[in-house]
Amino acid sequence: MMETAVLTEGLSVRLHNPVADPEPADWAALRRRAGLRANWAWPVMRAGVRSGADPLLLAVLSDVEGPVGLVAASVVPPRRRDVSGRWPRLGYLHVQAPQSSALPGWWLAPSTVDDRRDVVRAFRRAARRALGPGVAGVLWRQLGDDDQAWLPRPRYARRTEPLAVLDAPASVDAWLAGLRKKRRSNLRHVRKLVAADPDLQVRTGPVGDVVTPAELAHLARLNLAKHPGGGGPRSGHRSPLWQESVAFRDDVHAVAYRDSAGLLLGAGTILDHPTWPMWLSWGALPVDEGGRRHLYFDLFWRLVDRVVEGRAAGMVLGKGMPDLKADLGARLVPQHAAVTL
Structure with a gap:
């Protein structure tokens, strides 16, 4: 289906299907204006749909002066999707950022609640006209405490897992000083272990330079085995196709840990942003397969380094293991999900 x-x-x-439609001429400029990361780049979204479970409807809403809203929604059918990636005629809309359970799947320019509500209502009506009445409701995730005010007719809402964010400290030493004494001591010990390990190499750079897409997809599948849920074993980050779509991009970086034989022991990926870069993923080999227990904590230290050196406002650390991230200095932001008609 072409642009509608x-x-x-x-x-x-404007309703787009990233699999079927070419990238709009104004998409890159709109993505910059909305402050959206690499997961919203057109070829990256296309790869996410092709390797994911459900097709994606992308709505760009404009008034006479230009774009005022953007919504990305998976069109979830009641049964297995048509492999063509076409929008189904039955199901519901799941509003969520492409390949991220940590960030909202929308951008709204208006500042007033009433104007935001009008934009969201226009999105819902346009989607229903395009898809038909069989697409019954809209599931919104990553709602903050203030976002529910502009939701039209919420029928069900609940609190979900919080989002961890790291507000930029004045320095690495200032970050360490704010942690529990035992945690601070453990982190310093980990730093010494990594520095003294002759069989450990750490490289940072673009995906494709320091780690291959296939390697990252393999680590992501290992992580899924430890923390099941959130898509199939070869969808999204677990797909070499998606990892290939972010390879060699200057706004996606990886931190890779290898042994002296070149075996990848662990890797994390970061989506760059002028003020709020995002820690997208982490995966590591199990210890019984040659992995290291402490690499996660070394990576966290490097993320703090990155925020301080880059003079960012902070880093989005995502969901999952909120208690551990809070113990490492993160702030937990309440999140909600809601269903609307």
Whole structure:
């Protein structure tokens, strides 16, 4: 299905299917304006849909002056999807950032609650016109405490796992000083272990330079085995296709740990951003397969280094293991999910 244009609520709504539609001429500029990371780049979204479970509907809403809203929603059918990637005629919309369970799947330019509500209502009406009445509701995730005010007719809402963010410390020493004494001591011990390990090499750089897409996909599948849920064994980050789509991008970086024989022991990926870079993923070999127990904590130290040196406002650390991240200095931001009609 090619790009669809709908006029509703005085707004023009362009509906795109990233698998079937070419990248719009204004997409890169809109992505920069909205402050969206590499997971919203057109070829990266396309790879995510092709390796994922559900097709993606991308709505760009504009008034006479230009874009005022953007919504990404997986179109979830009641049964297994058509492998063509076409939008199904039955199911529901799942609004979530492409390949990220940590960030919202929307950008809204208006600042007032009423104007935001109008944009969201226009999105829902345009989607229903394009998809038909069989696509019944909208599931919104990553809602902050203030976001529910602009949701139209919420029918169900609940608190979900919090989002961990690291506010930029004045220095690495200032970050360490704010931690528990035992945690601080353990981190310093880990740092010494890594520095003194003659069989450990650490490299940072673009995916493709320091680690291959296939290696990252393998580590992501190992991580899924430890923390099941969130897609199939070869969807999204667990797919070499998706990892290939971010390879050699200057806004996606990896930290890779190898032994002296070249075996990848662990790797983390970061989506760059001028003020809030995001820790996207981490995976590591089990200890009984040659892995190291302490690499996660070494990587966390390096993330703090990156924030301080880059003079960022902080880093989005994602969901999962919130208690551990809080113990490492993160702030936990309440999150909610809601269903609307």
